[in-house]
Amino acid sequence: MWRGILGKKLGMTQFFTEDGKRVGVTVIEAGPCPVLQVKNQERDGYDAYQLGFDPKKEKNSTKAIIGHCKKTENAPMRFIREIRVYEAQEMNEGDVITLAGWEDVTEVQVTSKSKGKGFAGVMKRYNFHGLRATHGVKSNHRHGGSIGSLTPTRTVLGTEMPGQMGDAIVTQKGLKVAKIIPEKNLILIEGSVPGGKGAHVIIRPAQPYVATKK
Amino acid sequence: MSHPIIQELEKEFGPKTIDFVIGDTVDVFCRIVEGEKERTQIFNGVVIATKGKGPNAYFTVRRLVGGEGVERIFPINSPRIEKVEIKRRGKTKRAKLYYLRDRVGKATRLREETRKGRAL
Numbered sequence: 001m002w003r004g005i006l007g008k009k010l011g012m013t014q015f016f017t018e019d020g021k022r023v024g025v026t027v028i029e030a031g032p033c034p035v036l037q038v039k040n041q042e043r044d045g046y047d048a049y050q051l052g053f054d055p056k057k058e059k060n061s062t063k064a065i066i067g068h069c070k071k072t073e074n075a076p077m078r079f080i081r082e083i084r085v086y087e088a089q090e091m092n093e094g095d096v097i098t099l100a101g102w103e104d105v106t107e108v109q110v111t112s113k114s115k116g117k118g119f120a121g122v123m124k125r126y127n128f129h130g131l132r133a134t135h136g137v138k139s140n141h142r143h144g145g146s147i148g149s150l151t152p153t154r155t156v157l158g159t160e161m162p163g164q165m166g167d168a169i170v171t172q173k174g175l176k177v178a179k180i181i182p183e184k185n186l187i188l189i190e191g192s193v194p195g196g197k198g199a200h201v202i203i204r205p206a207q208p209y210v211a212t213k214k
Numbered sequence: 215m216s217h218p219i220i221q222e223l224e225k226e227f228g229p230k231t232i233d234f235v236i237g238d239t240v241d242v243f244c245r246i247v248e249g250e251k252e253r254t255q256i257f258n259g260v261v262i263a264t265k266g267k268g269p270n271a272y273f274t275v276r277r278l279v280g281g282e283g284v285e286r287i288f289p290i291n292s293p294r295i296e297k298v299e300i301k302r303r304g305k306t307k308r309a310k311l312y313y314l315r316d317r318v319g320k321a322t323r324l325r326e327e328t329r330k331g332r333a334l
Contacts, residue, residue, distance in 0.1 A: 010217040014269050015227035020245075020294040027220050186219070197217070 004083030004204045005030045006053035025178045025188040031098040052077030079200040099182040107206035109173040112195035116167030126160040170194040227269040237304030243296040262311035303327035
């Protein structure tokens with residue numbers, strides 16, 4: 001059984017469990033997501049369902065998106081993503097996916113675009129310790145030090161250096177589900193998920209394909 | 215400012231309604247786990263501060279144990295807090311009674327609340 005849903009991160013909050021433990025949770029509004037297109041092995045070479053989420057006004061949309069969504073009589077969607085499946089499923093274009101039927105899901109993985117940190121140094125980006133604050137170190141306190149030895153006479157590929165941090169697609173795995181409220185289209189996930197408030201996310205049960213993958 | 219949907223959720227999660235205010239002397243009935251067993255412990259003292267809001271609300275209770283000041287912070291929404299019993303209503307002019315920390319003996323007394331509706 002394949003599962004996957006698109007959503008929007010609303011923010012975080014917390015509550016107490018019955019035995020007095022406090023749980024910090026991320027609240028995600030997930031679905032309803034109409035299936036905009038079904039990709040199949042014959043025509044496309046792979047099986048996938050294209051879902052849409054977060055309708056927008058036609059005046060804010062391109063004609064291509066309007067036309068594409070109109071095929072299934074939907075408003076143009078802000079967030080359109082494919083959920084890959086490894087066996088064809090009984091799901092048709094125009095069907096709507098909600099959190100109903102997710103009650104048995106205890107662990108999920110969430111894919112989203114992380115918050116951008118800009119061009120970051122090695123201390124922030126790779127948790128380097130930097131150099132000393134005193135003992136003769138002069139204005140190199142946050143440097144990474146040496147980037148290699150003499151012998152290869154080149155810098156080894158993959159050496160960690162400063163650069164763009166964040167603003168990348170990140171999948172966070174093994175997140176526990178704290179609560180699912182299907183009637184409000186809400187899913188509460190323990191801990192944090194990538195992205196800021198209002199970020200679009202893809203939620204899939206942990207290891208969604210293992211059982212069906214060939 | 216959190217999202218309206220989250221604010222709605224937080225109404226469900228807490229806060230429990232409380233009827234004590236700063237300056238009140240209270241008994242806090244707190245369930246504690248000792249090994250396997252669970253029992254209720256009573257912490258008696260003056261409420262000197264409340265902090266946070268929604269599900270993240272706390273209150274601080276101060277008492278004297280053998281001449282030494284002891285303060286305990288309780289989350290209002292914790293299910294471990296069975297109940298809070300008000301023993302005496304205090305009348306204060308401050309939202310936080312941290313000044314009690316610098317006082318000993320008679321100076322730590324608070325005037326009793328006598329106004330209608332507030333008095334015990």
